[in-house]
Amino acid sequence: MAYTYKYPRPALTVDCIIFGLDKKDLKVLLIRRGIEPYIKKWALPGGFVNMDEGLEAAALRKLEDETGVKDVFIEQLFTFGSVDRDPRGRIVSIAYFALVNLNEHPVHASADADDAAWFGIDELPELAFDHKEIMETAIKRLRGKVVYQPIGFELLPSKFTLTQLQQLYEIVLGVEINKRNFRTKILKMDILEQLERQENVPHRPAYLYQFNEKKYNEFLDKGFLFEIGGIIKKDSK
């Protein structure tokens, strides 16, 4: 069966950048391509959009098909459409990015992918197509976004300690943050809910917190701005 149109049409794909937080590193999920072009190269999970599905649905479908990751927060990043970005012809790709708690999302390669694995953001292999450029755009967006929107919580378990939250910012932004000031500021925002304490840790147990999205949305309506930019040490470059 074939499909005929009066004018030529680019093909349409989606690609996913999945960020995950490991103890000390920001990581990203890649697949090893099982088909040409760029066979055996590492690439972003993604593929062609079906005619009867929305763009975000396509991204979620390909993500699950190729890596087994599902039920994640995803957000449109950017659409890449350079004329020569794909050797197969004119292919326009809509990139999505997601943040997941790495430990809660088991990964297993399948379908078109030979393999799927997490890579540290500073230890990326050579990537297929223009995926390096897409990745750079995603990292920049993540860094820009994390300071004025509380999206970082997606990278942590639903219950987390303030130290974990602080480390998240330190890892994502690559800076050091003063413990005292971080705590004062984040707690004064009043968007975290204090829960029980940790158990069985070989030191004073920390309180666990969870993000109170309802409260955050109420603040949003009042024009409140999430902002942790100021906390960064002045001498970090």
Add this chain to the structure above:
Amino acid sequence: MAYTYKYPRPALTVDCIIFGLDKKDLKVLLIRRGIEPYIKKWALPGGFVNMDEGLEAAALRKLEDETGVKDVFIEQLFTFGSVDRDPRGRIVSIAYFALVNLNEHPVHASADADDAAWFGIDELPELAFDHKEIMETAIKRLRGKVVYQPIGFELLPSKFTLTQLQQLYEIVLGVEINKRNFRTKILKMDILEQLERQENVPHRPAYLYQFNEKKYNEFLDKGFLFEIGGIIKKDSK
């Protein structure tokens, strides 16, 4: 002539949201459609992407073809791809938004458009397709962006007074700002260059300023954050 593919493909279009600043209002440029569907309805300028042109190039081409506006700062906004957003079939559209100084960009309808005109953001006519949704996304993005990135300058002439700049923020954000505090803050950023004074105004002539992009980029590299959010009156809702 016809084009045949093994799998079906959505058609690909671009749409442009052009914001312009009039004395007291934020306006947007619309065209009146000369062809079906939605003939005679107001819509965003836009159209199909050619196979041999980039996405941004397509947006700029359609913008000039349909409205005569050229040489503008444009930026990708979002890609809209609901299955049923266009009655002609599956059409995915990449939306771009631009900021222009309304007075420096003459508008004249042509090609597929019956007419082109500026509309106040609060006096929009009924729009074709899902263009209302696109417009809302664009306004939200503009408001969000203007407070932490110095893009607002694009809406003004290259030389402007501080009062004009302040009014820009007041209009875009729909808030009142204290004159004294606005000036202190914006000048302390040290990204404006003071020029000569105004002439022939029936009051004390103001100094003209221009945005120093080079200096701004230097600050960016050092991790400096543009931020005018704090200036907004606390009691504005």
Add this chain to the structure above:
DNA sequence: ACAAAAGTGTTGTTCCTACACCCATGA
């Protein structure tokens, strides 16, 4: 008792906010 991480007190400084006032120009 010690290691390790949690959590708090405090101080000097900078920045924010709100208000009031003076200045320069054309009509």
Add this chain to the structure above:
DNA sequence: TCATGGGTGTAGGAACAACACTTTTGT
């Protein structure tokens, strides 16, 4: 001399930045 915006001084309070210290747990 008046109307109209342009431009500045300042004081009280809030927020920030930096540092040192105390607390609580398991071993």
